[in-house]
Amino acid sequence: MYFSKKDILDMESLSVEEISLILDTADRMKEISQRPVKKVPTLRGQTIVLFFYEPSTRTRTSFDIAAKRLSADSISISASGSSIVKGETLIDTARNLEAMNADIIVMRHSSSGAPHLLAPLVRSSIINAGDGTHAHPSQALLDMMTVREKKGGLKGLRVAIIGDIAHSRVARSNITGFKKMGADIIAAGPPTMMPKGIESLGTEVTHNIDHAVDGADVIMMLRIQKERQKNYTLSTEREYARFYGLNKKRLENAKKDVLIMHPGPINRGIEISHDLADGSHSVILDQVTNGVAVRMALLYLVVGGGKNGDAD
């Protein structure tokens, strides 16, 4: 199968076959990262711009390492260092990046839909590295890769996603992606963090975390933005930890081999108790490792690398 998409914008626009191809490619990319010399010449001469309108050291670093392992030239542009702060529009900025012959623009933006605005206007491939509260496809794909690796597949798994669903692009992309691959999803959190109509993405909804954890194969905890207290979406962190946080006692009803995931960075003791974050069920560091592999796969595939079906 050939990968024919110019852009990676969200999980909705990827087919089951495309998702499988990305995950298979990522598996092979991971092998490169385990070699003593972690570098292949595959994308030599390609220019990748990491355009981060909103700060995110983790995701940016992960894409940067991915680009370097494929021998691409990557440059980082952040909002504070660019002309955006001087009043240039997003479209102007993107056209300028393209004029510098960027082959791929990896972008992070605080507005939902920002990469969708640019994609049809530029020749460069756009990879969405997170837009507002809409989508974070590379995070969903690395989560899927991690689960597939540990469980051997995704079909029929029970996946619980817990926390601030309303403000989470990670939750939206994971619900759409896992659902597409045949998993059952249950979303849990206080009603103030549950957006209207989220069921339409194909998830069950509960406000009871014990119900969500019950029989789960995978538990994904979401990061709580502490400043949400201003929007009255939570009372205190203490109460949140007590009613919606994951701890050992709560985990007892999950499957014995349950995986605990978190997109990071963790608020220890709030979303997850200290012992669980570092415990045997936690695959949080595998997620980080797989993040590089998935991003290598995405960079490789959007520039047409899938055509010869060979990763190196």
Add this chain to the structure above:
Amino acid sequence: MGMLIKNGRIVDPGNMDCISDILIENGKIKDIAPGIPETAAEKVIDASGKIIVPGLIDMHVHFREPGQEYKETIESGCQAAARGGFTAVCTMPNTDPVNDNAQVTKFILEKAKQANGVKVYPVAAISRGLEGKTLCEYGELKQAGAIALSDDGRPVISSQLMRRALEYANGFGLPIISHCEDIDLAGNGAMNEGETATRMGLPGIPNAVESIMVIRDIALSELTGIPVHIAHVSTAESVHAIRDAKKRGIPVTAETAPHYFTLTEKAVENYNTNAKMNPPLRTEQDRQAVRNGLADGTIDVIATDHAPHHVLEKEVEFDKAANGIVGLETSLPLGLKLVEEGVLTMAGLIEKMSINPARILGLERGIKVGNAADITVIDPDAVWTVNKDEFLSVSRNTPFHGWEVRGKAVLMIVDGSSHEC
């Protein structure tokens, strides 16, 4: 010697619906009768197959002069109005500077005089600077030519100020038009709250943002006995509240805009900023409620909320895009669609687009001997495609570009002077 319009179907709600001739002299209607000889006028217009109605009034437009002439001027706005068949418009006060004093009102009227004859009725601000803190000088504004008061674009948050505004304005015979929005509940919402917003990851605006304030204003109208006019109704809950208030005899009136009875929130999919507005496009259920409200008289008026914006304010991230669409050049065919679909009769549509706004604003209207000759001639069969590039408005922000529509104003007459549309 004047103008003779022959063989048109005259639709003047509550007055007549028949094929007849109209003779116009000295800006006034001189005679209405079948078979007026062509020798009676120097200009004869054959209106066979056309519909002749009292000049359309759009009681809610934003012309951006003074302050943002790159979006619209009074002159370009008047040209767009004439193209759409409107002989009169009411301009909202959120200009820069705000129309909260007699100087700005006079400036607008002066500019309008230099335009194409479309009657411009300035709506002045309820509160100084639209800040919701102090009343403007309603007496002076009335003398300068203001026809009504509104802080449109912003809600009057203080119930106390709203009550006093109703009472004080009533003393000068100025009606109040209310922009109903609970901005705290709206938060940073960018579109209708619901499944579509959740999928798109956009913060939502629930229906109650509007109806909470509609219900408050109804309560203030009930308290004072003074009429209040609700602008741009978009939700089922608002329609229900207004219907109920009217049943109880409270003097509330309301308008909606063509986009609320034509489109739903689906129009913003793909982050289409040309369908971004405030209040936002709602669900199919709300759209049906608005249509029912028009059909049973709960909603009195169709107004466009014509809101021109520059392309640079629309070709941006959805949450950062300006709210509003242009409406003057597409309002009539979208209204005629309601007639085609049986929601309104032709007379019912003309009531919403001419007779009722005139009644609310205290204007003389109707095709009667002795009245000013303000007339719109409509070709109900003209099929055409909306093309934003041909708009006379300075701005192009419309979700209707490329739509095939039926019906068009072909001629409009203001005080006896005619303009082709």
